[in-house]
Amino acid sequence: MPAPRKFTREQLQAAALNLVDTQGLAGLTMRNLATELGTGAMTIYNYVDGREGLEELVAAAVMSQARWTETGEDWATQVAAIAEGMWWAVRAHPHAIPLILTRRSSDAATLAPAEALLRALSHSGRSGRDLLIAFRTVSGYISGFAQAELTSPLSAATPEVVTERIAALPADRFPKLIEIATVAADSDPREEFRAGLQLILAGLHA
C-alpha cells in the first residue's frame, strides 16, 4: 500500500469508524465507505488491503484512542490505569468489538498501549516467560471482559431480554447461572472490571 493522496489514513479511519458506530458492522462496506467519502468503491483499495485491511483499520482506530495517566505510583496501580484505559476505549465502540477481538493490526499507534502495559508489568520484576504470561493474562482479561459484556449469556440489549432468556432455562440444571444473572442485571460494569482486575493483580503480587 503506497502513500496515496486523495485522503489521509486518518480520514479513512474516522469515516469507517463512524460508519460502524452509526450503522453497525453490517454498514461497514467498501461501497458504503466510498460513497461516504464521495468516491467510487475501488478507490478504497488504494488505502487498504481489501476487506480484511478495512477491518484492521477500524480496530486500529479504536485501540489508538486508549488513554491513561502516568500515575508514578506502584506498578500495579499503573497496570490498572492502562488496562482500564484500553477497556474504556473498546467499550466506547461496542459495534466494533468483534473486529477488535478478531483483527489485530501492527501499526505503532495500536501497539503503543500494549508496550505501555508491558513496561508497567515489567516493574513487578518480571521478564522473559513470566512477563509474557502476565501480559497474556491481563490483556486476555481486558478483551475477554469487553466481549463478555457484549455477548455473554448474561448480556443483551435490554435487561428484560436477559431476564426472559434466563427464565427460559431449566432452573434445576442452571441454578448458579440464574443466580449471577440476577446480580448482573443491576451492577456497575466499571466497578466489576476493576474488581476482576484487582483479583489478577493480587495474583501477580503473590
Add this chain to the structure above:
Amino acid sequence: MPAPRKFTREQLQAAALNLVDTQGLAGLTMRNLATELGTGAMTIYNYVDGREGLEELVAAAVMSQARWTETGEDWATQVAAIAEGMWWAVRAHPHAIPLILTRRSSDAATLAPAEALLRALSHSGRSGRDLLIAFRTVSGYISGFAQAELTSPLSAATPEVVTERIAALPADRFPKLIEIATVAADSDPREEFRAGLQLILAGLHA
C-alpha cells in the same frame, strides 16, 4: 424454529463445523452447507434463524464439546480442570474462534460448562456479586487467551512471519514487545495457559 424432519440439529452442526474446519470461515455459507447436505439453500432456514443462527449453531457445536473430569479435589483444581477443558475445545477449532467470541447461544449444551465452572467457583465460598466477578474473570481469561493465541500481534500462521513483523517495529519504541515476542516464539501454549490461570487462582485465594 419448529422441529423439522429431513435432518437433525446434530447433523447440521456436524456439517457446518466441518465446513468451517476445512474451508475456514469464508466456507460457512447457506449455499455451501446446503449442497454439503444435498439440498437447496432455503432448506437451512427451516433449522436455523438466518445467518446469525447459523453462526450460533457452530459456536454451540464447539462449546458443547468441552470435556473435563470431576477431580473431587479442592475447588481451585476443579476450576482449572473445567477451564482447561473449555479452552481445549475452543482451540481444536481455530477457524471457529471468531464465532465463539462473537456469538453466544443459550442452549443447554453450551451453558453446561459455564454452570459447572460457576459451581466449582462457588466452592471457594463466593456467591452473588463476588461469584459474578470471579466467573467473569475466569471466563474472560479463557476466551481472551484463545483469542490472543490466534490474533495477538505475537501470533501468526508461521513463526517466521512473527519474527519478521516484530523485526519491522522500531526497536527503541517497543523493546518489551520485542522481548516477549522472542520468548513466545518457542513456548508451550498449554503450559502458558496453565501458568496464567494459576495467577488468577492465586488471586482468588487471597
Add this chain to the structure above:
DNA sequence: ACCTGAACACCGTTCAAGT
C-alpha cells in the same frame, strides 16, 4: 408443517482504461 427453486438486492474484487 415442511420443502424448495427463482428472483432480488446486495456484497468483494478483477480488470481494463483513464489521469
Add this chain to the structure above:
DNA sequence: ACCTGAACACCGTTCAAGT
C-alpha cells in the same frame, strides 16, 4: 502513481409455489 467504472462471481434472503 493513483483513480475509477463496468463486469463477474458470489452472498443472504423474500416470495411464491409445491408436498
